[in-house]
Structure formats: C-alpha cells, structure tokens
Amino acid sequence: MVNSKQNLITQKSKGLYCESANIWIDPYKPVEKAIISHAHSDHFSKGCGEYICSIETGFLLRKRFGNNINLKVIDYDKKLLINGINFSLHPSGHILGSSQIKIMAGSEKWLITGDLKRQKDNTCESYERIKSDFLICESTFGLPIFNWESTDKIIDDITNWVSQSEDSTSILFCYSLGKAQRLLSHLNSKNFKNIYVHKSIKKMNLIYKKFGVEHLEAKIFDNDLEINNLKNNLLLLPLSLNNKNFLKKFKKVKTGFASGWMSIRALKKRSGFDKGFAISDHADWNGLIKTIKESKAKNIFLNHGDGESLAKFLRDKEDFNIKQLKEIK
Numbered sequence: 071m072v073n074s075k076q077n078l079i080t081q082k083s084k085g086l087y088c089e090s091a092n093i094w095i096d097p098y099k100p101v102e103k104a105i106i107s108h109a110h111s112d113h114f115s116k117g118c119g120e121y122i123c124s125i126e127t128g129f130l131l132r133k134r135f136g137n138n139i140n141l142k143v144i145d146y147d148k149k150l151l152i153n154g155i156n157f158s159l160h161p162s163g164h165i166l167g168s169s170q171i172k173i174m175a176g177s178e179k180w181l182i183t184g185d186l187k188r189q190k191d192n193t194c195e196s197y198e199r200i201k202s203d204f205l206i207c208e209s210t211f212g213l214p215i216f217n218w219e220s221t222d223k224i225i226d227d228i229t230n231w232v233s234q235s236e237d238s239t240s241i242l243f244c245y246s247l248g249k250a251q252r253l254l255s256h257l258n259s260k261n262f263k264n265i266y267v268h269k270s271i272k273k274m275n276l277i278y279k280k281f282g283v284e285h286l287e288a289k290i291f292d293n294d295l296e297i298n299n300l301k302n303n304l305l306l307l308p309l310s311l312n313n314k315n316f317l318k319k320f321k322k323v324k325t326g327f328a329s330g331w332m333s334i335r336a337l338k339k340r341s342g343f344d345k346g347f348a349i350s351d352h353a354d355w356n357g358l359i360k361t362i363k364e365s366k367a368k369n370i371f372l373n374h375g376d377g378e379s380l381a382k383f384l385r386d387k388e389d390f391n392i393k394q395l396k397e398i399k
C-alpha cells in the first residue's frame with residue numbers, strides 16, 4: 071500500500087497479504103498460510119494449508135469447521151516470527167478469541183484491527199489499545215447514525231418486550247456465536263418464564279464456558295418440545311429459522327432481531343421482524359473515531375463496510391491520511 075517503504079501489507083483479491091512472510095489475513099479463498107482474526111464464517115475460508123489464530127479462536131474454528139484443520143494457536147501478546155517479520159495477536163473485544171493482528175518489520179508497525187468493539191462485553195477480553203504507524207481499521211458501522219445505546223438499556227428493552235406478552239412466545243433471532251452469548255450473560259428470566267436456545271448456540275456456549283465465561287444458562291430448544299408450552303418464554307434462535315414454515319408451528323409468536331443494523335429504521339421496517347434491538351459487536355461511529363485517534367497511526371485504511379463518510383470526516387476535520395480500501399475483484 072501507499073507510503074509503506076517496505077510494502078509490508080498489500081491488498082489482493084484474496085484479501086490482505088504480507089508477502090515478506092507469505093501470509094494472508096482472513097483470506098476469502100484458500101491459501102497456504104492464513105492468520106484468522108476470529109471464528110465468524112465471513113473471516114474464514116476452508117481449505118487453507120495452515121491457520122494461525124488465538125487459542126479460543128482455534129477451539130471455535132474446530133467446532134464450527136471440523137477437526138481436520140491444521141491449526142497453530144498462539145496466546146495474546148506472544149510473538150510469532152516468520153521470515154523476520156514479527157506477528158502478535160491482541161484482543162479486539164468483538165467475540166471470544168477475536169484478535170487484532172500486529173505486524174512488525176524493522177521499525178515499521180502495522181495493526182489490523184479485525185472486527186472490533188469498544189463497548190464492554192463480559193464474554194470476551196476488552197479491546198486493547200495499540201499504537202501503530204499503519205492502521206487497517208474495520209468500518210462496518212462507519213456512519214454517524216450508528217451510535218449504540220448501553221447494553222443495559224437494550225437488555226431492559228428485550229426483557230420488557232418478552233414480559234409484556236404472557237400469552238405468546240418471543241423469538242429473538244441473533245448470531246449463534248458472540249451475540250447470543252453476550253445477550254445470555256446479561257439476560258435473566260425473572261420477569262418471564264425461561265430462556266431457551268437453539269443447539270447451535272448451546273454448542274458455542276460450552277466453548278465459552280470452557281474458557282471461564284459463566285452465566286450462559288439456558289434450556290435447549292429442540293423439536294421434541296411441545297411448542298405451545300412456550301408461552302411467555304424467550305427463545306434465542308439463529309436467523310436460519312426465520313422462515314414461515316417454522317414460525318407457523320407456533321400458535322402465537324412474535325419475532326425480534328438483535329443487530330446493529332436494526333438502528334436503521336427503514337431496514338427495521340423492511341426486515342419483517344416485529345421488533346429490532348440495536349445491539350452490535352462492532353464499534354459505532356464514535357468508537358471507530360476513538361480507535362483511529364488512539365492508534366496515532368500516520369496512515370489509515372478502512373476495511374469492510376462503507377467507510378467513505380468516516381474517511382472524509384477525519385480527512386476534513388483532523389487532516390488524517392485516511393482512505394477506504396475497495397474490494398478487489
């Protein structure tokens with residue numbers, strides 16, 4: 071990329087690449103050697119020769135994508151030297167095991183944030199502030215309209231939503247990895263009957279538990295359950311079950327979706343859910359600005375989402391050398 075004397079990290083059609091170490095970061099396609107920032111499927115591609123990641127991410131990857139992947143796991147903060155380039159992983163606060171990737175060669179220091187969050191989350195380590203010369207920061211929610219409310223406020227909203235309808239089942243759709251565990255760590259069913267989770271969520275809960283994350287108690291929702299005994303209960307289910315065939319099994323049901331995207335009113339309306347809860351595991355507008363400023367980086371690249379507004383804002387206001395990375399097809 072521009073301004074890097076050594077051109078340490080370049081952007082290619084398969085993703086971000088460090089040629090000096092022949093290593094890819096969250097590649098979109100199979101490669102020889104990949105560093106994986108976290109275990110969400112859009113950051114993982116099957117068929118790579120070797121995967122390098124945090125210990126927690128390693129466990130999650132095996133559970134999600136099979137045991138026969140060639141893994142090399144490293145602790146946060148530990149250095150891994152490949153061809154004279156120093157790699158290390160640092161918490162990004164997004165989900166269990168999620169990592170920022172620091173890459174150093176000589177005096178040049180790069181940081182790739184991966185997906186990150188600045189709000190506190192009991193289910194994963196908090197974002198670690200790191201200074202760098204070159205920053206590649208995610209910008210999934212890089213618009214000023216994204217301004218998260220506190221987790222407590224959203225949890226209260228969800229609790230009220232469930233407890234208000236004693237005669238129907240409340241289904242809250244959410245991602246099985248990360249969001250579900252974060253919600254469970256805060257929710258408590260004292261204002262309604264019980265919380266049930268889909269088995270895909272339970273599977274992830276067990277790994278969280280293994281790493282010391284408690285308070286994820288919930289009953290398992292499966293097909294043997296008498297579906298109409300679930301009135302006044304909260305069900306956390308993956309989005310794949312948001313279809314008419316499944317929902318028509320319930321006599322009375324209402325649906326919600328927990329996602330940062332639910333802060334866009336038009337999207338909320340179009341999505342068809344009865345209710346949207348805007349809770350995200352990504353940084354919002356102010357969280358991104360804080361992250362970029364704290365890095366003290368002289369060269370900033372925005373990755374994922376539409377970062378044009380954020381780039382323009384920081385260029386105009388702070389005179390930052392910042393640009394959006396365009397996807398290379």
Ligand SMILES: [Zn+2]
Nearest residue numbers: 108110164185
């Ligand atoms: Zn993610």
Ligand SMILES: [Zn+2]
Nearest residue numbers: 110112113185
């Ligand atoms: Zn992502």
